[in-house]
Amino acid sequence: MEILRVEQLIKRFGGIVAVDNVSFTLQKNEILGIIGPNGAGKTTLFSLISGTEKPDSGKIYLNGEDITNTKPYHRALKGLVRTFQIVRPFKSLTVEQNLHAPLTVRKIHFNQEEAIQLLKKLGLIQKRNIPAAYLTHGEMKKLEVARGLIAKPRILMLDEPFGGLTVAEIGEVTSVLREYYEEGGTLVIIEHRLRELMKLIQRALVMDQGKLIFEGAPADVAKSEAVIKAYLGTDTVI
Ligand SMILES: Nc1ncnc2c1ncn2[C@@H]1O[C@H](COP(=O)(O)OP(=O)(O)OP(=O)(O)O)[C@@H](O)[C@H]1O
Ligand SMILES: [Mg+2]
Incomplete structure (x- = not known):
């Protein structure tokens, strides 16, 4: 069943x-990966979908409803939730207190x-009562998830949930995401750590210079001429 549809989005x-x-x-209940070189437009695409940026043209439908011109909180209330590439926890609040804020928007208690279980699975339980300012970069990324x-x-x-994480931390994040998926959740993940991403996703989109240049199975990404060309001259190995 289709949950999200994006049509001819343009942002300048x-x-x-x-x-x-x-x-x-x-x-619904799909895990989609979005990859592409730096500056390809991946984060901007997320901002258009979550409503923090307005498209110059195009349409966005959530469960068949046209949400193109709705406010970000309206989309969040409907269950469209995004994380940020550059993490922005409330630094003076504790790790646990940071888990209260997103609920206000979703209007759930x-x-x-549940919070404790989640912090345990992510290896953050010992940091539960300290201000988020004292977390390592990896811990902040996990808190964002x-x-x-x-x-x-x-x-x-x-948006880049694995950025700067150790292999062990990626394992923790991957397993909570799999659990969410197994309970019926739907995921869209932007990531540069391709080896780890490919193990998790069911379908991949590749962007380059704003355009979608590939859509298909993760195993076919590295076979695409367009993808190879886009990544030539970058440091990322596909
Ligand atoms: N607010 C903005 N104002 C002006 N230009 C912007 C803005 N946001 C993004 N851009 C430009 O739009 C292009 C796409 O940027 P975007 O951040 O979406 O790429 P990305 O694929 O997420 O890259 P990365 O992998 O480095 O995070 C880049 O050329 C970027 O400089
Ligand atoms: Mg980005």
Whole structure:
């Protein structure tokens, strides 16, 4: 069943076409990966879908409803939740307190037992009562994922959740995401750590210079001429 549809989205910043006529659909209970070189437009695409940026043209439908012109909180209330590439926890609040805020938007109650379980699975339980300012970069990234999951999203959009994480931390994040998926969740993940991403996703989109240049199975990504060309000259190995 289709949960999200994006039609011919265009977003310009001055002379740059950050998102150039991008269309795709997302099925309920799917794990979709979005990859592409730096500056390809991946984060901008997330911002258009979550509503923090407005498209110059194109349409976005959530469960068949046209949400193109709705506010970000409206989309979050409907279960469209995103995390940020550059993490922004409330630094003076404790790790646990950071899990309260996303719930206000979703209008659901804080379940402390659930929060504790999530922090345990992510290796953050010992940091539960300290201000988020004292976390390592990896811990902040994991807290960002926890903040996304605690909101019980219908669609969770993660912008580089593995960025700067150790292999062990990636394992922790992957296993909570799999659990969310197994309980019926839907995921869209932007990531540069391709080896780890490919193990998790069911379908991949590849962007380059604003355009969608590939859509298909993870195993076929590295066989695509267009993808190889886009990544030539970058450091990322596909
Ligand atoms: N607010 C903005 N104002 C002006 N230009 C922007 C803005 N946001 C993004 N851009 C430009 O749009 C293009 C796409 O940027 P975006 O951040 O979406 O790429 P990305 O694929 O997420 O890259 P990365 O992998 O490095 O995170 C880039 O050329 C970027 O400089
Ligand atoms: Mg980005």
